[in-house]
Amino acid sequence: MPEETENQSRVGRTIALLLILVALCLAVFVTWRIDAAPRTDDAYAYADTISVTPEVSGQIVELAVRDNQAVKRGDLLFKIDPRPFEASLAKAQATLTSLDREIELTQRSVNAQKLGAAAATASVERARAAAEQAADTLRRMEPLLGSEYVAAEQVDQARTAQRSAKAQLSAAVLDAQRATAGISGVDALVAKREVVKAEIALAELNLEYATVRAPFDGIVINLKTTAGQFAAAGHPVFTLANTTRWYVVANFRETELAHIKPGQSTQVYVLGQADKRFRGVVDSVGFGVFPDDGGADAAGLPHVPRSINWVRVAQRFPVRILVNAPDPTVFRIGASAVAIVTSDTASSSH
Template identity: 55%
Template sequence: MPMTKKVYATLIVCLTLSVLGVVLCKVDNTPRTDDAYAYADTINVVPEVSGWITELPVHDNQLVHKGDLLYRIDPRPYQNALNSAQAQLAILEEQIKLTQRSVNAQQYNADAVSAQEASARAQYIQAATTYSRKQALVSKGYVSKEELDQARTAMNSAEATRNAAHLQSRQANAAVSGVDALVAQREEVRAQIAEAQLNLEYSEVHASFDGRVASLRTTVGQHASPAQSVMTLIDTGKWYVMANFRETDLKNVRRGTPATVWLSGDTSKVFSGTVESVSYGVTPEDGGNISSGLPSVERSINWVHVSQRFPVRIAVPDPDPELFRVGASAIATVHRDNAPVGE
């Protein structure tokens, strides 16, 4: 009988050790943390132009779709600026047409005077040639001195006509003004029109993705400015759980590692996820210099050495839209025994 009790006791001890070993192995392969929260990307909806809010068709915590109107700023100042720039453009177009006609007339006159100069140049060359030929014949008695004097006079007259025509041509060409200044001014006005059209478009702010409105604390009649956020828009298309795991639990935890998450709002619902990334830096709280901008994870015990925690970003492809809220407490487990090889 005593022997039987010893066997039972031995079996119980062995069974207990086996169960303990399985539990420890399970815990080692599937580390778990309750230092986690739900997360989604957010943007601050800040207007590009200033003005009075005339329409606000959304309310706080409302679900909106991509392209939905979030708010409208009084468009009249920007519409007036656009109308004014378009009117300036129309005036400049007419001025360019009229000026171009005048320039064309000036150019026609310059061309005519240039033709006259060319004719006068040809006549001078002919007169000079005639004079030179007769001058060579005077000594032989074939040409009289009177004829030579007449040829010299004709040459001098042709030269004077050529010089006068040259000066007139230069003057006529200098009088051709052009429309370059007006064309440059037109391009400037076109740029003003483009800016006015853009500002007019900016007076209406639409949702850039499906999401939920948050932190809306304004109403119609409030003056909006580019330096002030009107609301926050939560991107409900992608949800994550940011889980802070001890550095000793991060072995083999990499992109693609399967995970299981629960939200404290309803722990009966289990969600599957996948590790998207593991943080490579946090701000230590026990001293040391490190650049700002890194996440700060508080250690619960500061009088003994505690393993640092690093955020693990877990993508949840099928969240419960009624349960997932930014900052909601969560519990996460990573199955690093099923982690993919490499990264």
Template identity: 45%
Template sequence: MRHILGILVSLAAFAGLIWLGFAAAARMQASPRTNDAYLQADLVHMAPDVSGRIVELDVQDNQLVRRGQVLFSIDQEPYRLRVTQAAANVRALQATIGVTANQVASQTSKAGVASTGISSAQAQLALATSTLHRLEPLLGRGFVTAQQVDQARTAQRTAQVSLDQARQQAVEAHQGISSVKPDEEALVASQAALALAERDLRLTTVRAPCDGRITTLDIAAGEFATVGVPLFTIIDTEQWYAVGNFRETDLPAIRPGAPALVYVLMAPDQPIHGTVDSLGWGVEPDEGATFGGLPDVPRSLNWVRIAQRFPVRIRLTSPPAALLRLGASASIVVSRRVAGP
């Protein structure tokens, strides 16, 4: 009886283990989970937009800063001088445009007078021609003398010469009319240069683009800042994420928008709520690299294949600030249910 009872107990224990295995598998299938996770936040590498000597450094390493807070200031003197220079160029061009406009008005008036002279010369030529045409038929009849006809011809030629001179003067007057267009275009360029100089002056005061924590700060006032070269980094604390590496067999059960629970290692009994933000679509394979245009396929084959893991990004909802550390270890449990209607 003892032997039979021992067999029954062993069978019951074995069946219980099988049941627990199936239950665990079903639970894993219903709620994919991973212990290979960590907290993540966006990073802002603070690089200045203008170069210069740092005259004020208003933050310390690991300090909490708010959006718009002054981080450091660059020497403003050369940028103030550039603004003064650009403003003077704008004023000079504006004055030049005023003088040129007056010259254009005077030249236009002269051209108008020249055009009036053409009309007068044309009238004189018409009168002289008409007089000549009247006198020529009377010469044969003896009503006018040859001298009178010669005088009429001379008057016509003189009127023609006056008309040609008036036309030439009108052409020269119109050609002499200048334009303010080049000066106006130069003014637009100088105004743009002034706007850029004023912008550079504003950018000598560098402000925080977001709420966050200062990190990797190892400079002091007096350091020379160069455009585009980061001086330190801000951890953007306005939005936190958890990134977990899930097996590829779990990915079909994970949908963007699905609710998730995140457990940070420093407080494993305090769940942080979140939603699935996105699923990773690629990782670097261990094999299959390309050499010389051909794939590298190893000769040996491992019969035991471990499922690849892909990162899944979880957006945290109102996480407690005390638990948030960039890179902190975490666990993630994802529900199959998608949040929302």
């Protein structure tokens, strides 16, 4: 009987040792598996979003979308009353037409002024020739004054003619200078024309801004207005999510980050349809989070709260995972997700 009890005790110890060994092996396997393929259910689906903001102010006369509607790139989102911008464009175009006529008329006047200046210059040459001729005549007659060939009266007449020709030359020079200075030109009007052309371009741009279209395929989010509402430039009307690129932002423990590198393949799924698995690739690994337990104020960093305060819990850092071939009917912004990082790289998974 004691021998049988001893055998049973030995068997029990053997079984216990085997169980402990199996548990240790299982623990080692689980630890290796976690290190080799980090996994987290602290993740959510995410897509790039923009605030649809008009560039001009005005009343919304047409709202072509509804909340949560899917749109394609180039689809009309809404239209602001274009009449003020059409009027501004028409006014600028009319100003340009009027200025062109003014430039044309002014150019004719300038041409006439140039012709007048040319005529005045010709008069100067004519007066200069007359003055030179009168001076030559006086020079020839003065040496003959003492002889009987030239009378004193003739010399006096030559002197008077020489002075008159000189005065006429001075007057002609002044007239030519006055005519040249009076040429106005159209440079100022041409410069003004460039200003009007810039006003036309701005008016055309504002008229184009009055029609707001989707810059990419997306989903309308948080639409809380309707036609008739006044839209102010720079103030968002609604949000548009880009459905061409979906991410899963997974918060991994800092002890796992050494096994996560950009380019690694992943498996992701959202809890709403856990039966559908999607392939992904690590796009980037976060390098900063807002510290919960004191520290400096690091504004602008992502906030990843810890779930337990009385024990030392590893901080979590966001890892952005780009989803390959996402199903837009499955993914929603903020949906809970699960991410598993595999050991292979994206290039080996394709």
